[in-house]
Amino acid sequence: MSLAGIYLFLALFSAFSTFAAIVQARKIFYLTPVYFLCAWLCGELALLHIIWQVALTAVVAFFGGLSDPLVQTGLWVFAASWLGMVYLHCQALDTAGRLRPALGKGLGEDYRQDIPQERRQHLSDTISSSNWLRPFHFSRSGVQEHNNIAYGDAGKRNLLDIYQPQEEREGGFPVLLQVHGGAWIIGEKEQQGKPLMYHMAQRGWICVAINYRLSPKAVFPDHIIDVKKAIAWIRQNIHEYGGNPDFIAITGGSAGGHLSSLASLTPNRREWQPGFEDIDTTVQAAVPIYGVYDFLDRNNIRSGMSMESLLSDKVMQCTPTEKREAWEAASPISHVSDEAPPMFVIQGTHDSLVWVEEARAFVSALKAATRESVVYAELPGAQHAFEIFHSVRTEHTVNGVADFLEWSHARWLSPE
Template sequence: MLALSVASASLPVVGKHLEPFGAMAAMGVWGFRHLPEFVTASAKSWVAPGNGDLRKAEREQTTAAAQAGLRGVVPATDLAIDWPAPDSMPPLWHTMEYRRDVYRTSVRYGDDPAQLLDVWRPENLPAQPAPVLLFVPGGAWVHGGRMLQGYALLSHLARQGWVCLSIDYRVAPHHRWPQHLSDVKAAIAWARANVDKFGGDRHFVAVAGCSAGGHLAALAGLTPNQPDLQGDLPDGSDTSVDAVIGIYGRYDWEDRSTEERARFVDFLERVVVGRTIDRHPEIYRQASPIAQVHPDAPPFLVVHGTGDSVIPVAQARSFVDRLKAVSRSAVGYIELPGAGHAFDMTDGARTGAMSTAIGLFLNHIHRNRAIDHTKAVI
């Protein structure tokens, strides 16, 4: 089905309209590999005796976990605030409220029809340019749509005076790797060159992402201006970023040490990359953020839940350990007890605190960058 859908999408005139069937087939392959484990883990969580009390206790630890993850990275005075109370409703319930902070929709950042972004910002900005966050949605590299993803975070930052850009990007199976990353870099380059038209500061652009978007955000942050990953961007395009936020991301494309990781690499081979890791190990190494960590990496904040059955928390821990051992920049890590995949769309008890924590981290990095710039000018 996957091969037929890809072939049919290349037909003239009608091919473009058949691309969604390829994405559906690809998502089916992903679901076949991950859904049974996800359902089993969820059922155990809800049915096992005493788990209701455990889930409640884990949610109550959210603010403490956020503060612990930022301690030593963000000043203690920044953490001494009134943190948001848990919300009994899932964040998706507040979609229309969040959408009020969208300033402009479907702005083109490239020539392809899929290269679109939404601009989130307050109606009135201060006179000085606002810091910028570019958000990369998830979707297992076969879905790259900006709808519904990251809304709580984008709304929170927009109300704090940030300009946020939420992007669409091209996905497998019709667009093989590294087209996903090339599109993210094209959006960063667009922001560096054009975000001032929306009140943003071209000299401070951070990137964040969830799940597959977390992988893309981390890899973009670690490979600035790398020629073989710039796609069709003109020479001199700036794809560097000033900070990275990875939220339940996948950071290793090489490791096949567990059954879950072996299934994941098989999915990459069949659907996303179209080449095997045994014959093309260099592709998978170059696509692994954990293998691209270097001393000049930008500041990182990684957020992951211990209850994630799609991307186990061990992957985040390994990535953070590697960052802390090598990078000269700040590295924060927030591990949320019991939180599952996509908690920021489904779990109101955690989402407010996470948006607040990410805002504190980004505001701190932005302040430090402004201070460094002032010193350099003087």
């Protein structure tokens, strides 16, 4: 293929990716993985794509390629794509305009007044381009890592990493537990949650990221048992790293959103704590992100795009007909009650893997049952996995989650 042909191909691919990021596609079946990848990477890295595409165009022009009809066509296609990417970038910039009202609605308009002044100085309404222009640069100064610490006896799948602030904090560091996603069958603790964990660790929180057993080798409830085992380990050991074992918040995306919400709603469930039944596994706050909340899809949200086959074959290894009670138990929506902790649920409107309606149904049930605060932020244009690396949307989301965590900790320290 000639240089002009390559340029036109890249222009068409860019236009498709931009279209995928803007349009909310549903029921596209086998096209879902391709659509998701294109929409995800284009939507989160829109300005970076413009930069390299403009640079490519400049190179083609330098070598006299602009006289080629294929290049001229490609340039028009690129130009249309760039307009779409500018729209996507502006949409991401508006994320703070969605998060702050959601926090105000769920916690009270003056919620920051509940946070001590010395902690309020760690909150931010702005983001730094030095972060989102380097999307895969995660490490931060002032954070010490402790890697591959065993919290159980399942080898690699029962290891955790600790992100410890170097400066001490009076009363000990509150704890944030990160649970990775990956459809319960893939994923590693090193791959997700780093923008949030480093952000919080720099601001006096100790963060713990865990592996857990994966399907099909593991069968539910193995996954949630491991999460609770990690909570128990934190409760017993985190003081050795300066953490306060009495305050644990939990977060995670996708399967991690499912497991973090399920853990927060089922404290001290004895059959899910074999061998550590008497250790308190209560968490004090939860931030599930684009999670799966209903294995049974009782509201018929995923009609035509069901997860039942994956769950039956790999995760539950039984059908809902065979063991409905097990599927009920695995669904966070089945456990909403007035004992739920404060919760911040975050979901993207354009998520092609876990649809936004599932989060809406879960939040509705949660608000009807709990006495605690529930915050729900629905982010326009956000795809699945949007906060895995640094982006404009990720940075604003991290700021919003920090507000919620600081508020939750402040309320825990000084309950009304």
